[in-house]
Amino acid sequence: MVRTVLGDVPPEELGVCDAHDHLFISTPALPGQELDDAEAALAELTAFAALGGGAVVQWTPWGMGPRAEELPRLSRQSGIHVISATGMHQAKHYDRGELERVRGRLAELFIRELTSAPVQAGMIKVAGAYHRLDEHARNVMAAAAEAHHATGAPIGVHLEAGTAALDTLDLLCRTHGVAPDRVILGHLTRFPDTRIHRQVAEAGAFLAFDGPSRAHQATDWRLLDSLAALAGAGHAHQLLLGADTVTATARSGADGPGMPFLLAGLRPRIERELGTDLACAIFTGNPARAFAVRWRRP
Known part of the structure; x- marks a missing residue:
């Protein structure tokens, strides 16, 4: 189930x-x-639904204002399935006092948000540093792995500027025993090294690419090349795509492409240039497998 x-x-x-x-x-x-x-969020969801969208995964983790209590209403009113996240981002996104308050009980926090919170999360979000995994990242990933083993929840990874993908898989999978197909590596568009993409795909992880972004536009033009290279190497079943809207100006109702551009802009290009089968896999088949879990009670 998702x-x-x-x-x-x-x-x-x-x-x-x-x-x-x-x-x-x-x-x-x-x-x-x-x-x-909240009303701007509803407008974005409604616009996505009008183009045929069915689900949105919010990767906002604990402590970064995910507003989980608002999500059920937005889901009902838009008709969009919403999956929310627990987990923790880089230390710079938190007040030091907040971090101290939960230090040593992160796994417990993540498990509670996955299994017994009023609005339950459907994934765990973690984050690396630029080209490395710092002590904070290693501690959070260890807790995420513990929560994964207790519940079955998938782990989504913010790769800083798309880097440290191999180090992340080594830590989560080899050190902590997480199956590679339960790991979703995000922001790979931002570091379009096709050799690294191929290596993490061969390891079995899901690869999540961003849609065009005002904040990270330098490598937008490499997106289709990256998807084509991976699909051609036999990894079409591991590719995911998201808009990753992180500021108000990036929304479609403001000055950005937003969620609707995934279906109004990117999907037609993928269908035309890479084929409808690949488009269906990226937008429908692959997410269904990436976020599906045999949920366990800890």
């Missing part, structure tokens, strides 16, 4: 999926750029 904010649903009910996005997010690292407008 754990949505309205309860567990069969994977085939997700439909067309934005596999990495944000409806709400706040961080001291981006002052004044918070996503905190």
